[in-house]
Amino acid sequence: MRFTQGFISYAAAVLLCLAGVGVFLLITPQSREERIPRREYTITVANFNREVPYKAWAPTADPAGWVPNSNRIASGENGAKAMFxxxxxxxxxxxxxxxxxxxxxxxxxNRMANSAQSVGTEQVNGQPWDKRYRKDKNQRTLVRTLPDVTLVVTGTADWPELAQLAAALGERPKATS
Incomplete structure (x- = not known):
């Protein structure tokens, strides 16, 4: 059979190519598992704790089923530092x-919450956190302002999940050198 003339020959050539692709897809290993990159943050927290004049805060343990997937330290104006x-x-x-x-x-x-408007307070471990909500971004935020640091827990997670992360936070002891 010549695959260079006529519609039937053309259709047969296309089917042969599709069959080859199908065999390739069948024998290629495929993962059906969710892939969320895990990014360890302990070194970031330790570095941040050394760079700031106060005790840094961080989760004492990750909430069950949560995957840490990003971390960074940023410098702002007037020497302020932030850890994400x-x-x-x-x-x-x-x-x-x-x-x-x-x-x-x-x-x-206000910048982290994308909102300056409070929608109430949430008690987490006996401490009041200011609640903020920005509907158009589906962003919920908990804010706690301390004398030397501002703590913000924010995201698209629901209020109970944000409170769970806030409850996991604790001060890290300063490293002695």
């Missing part, structure tokens, strides 16, 4: 913990 820890939650929403000594604290919190 991102997570995929157990429900596969996004949550992020950010802390900074930037002043004014309200400006930093």
């Amino acid at each position: 820890l991102g997570y995929a939650t157990a429900k596969r929403a996004h949550a992020m913990f950010v802390q900074s000594d930037e002043r004014p604290a309200d400006g930093f919190a």
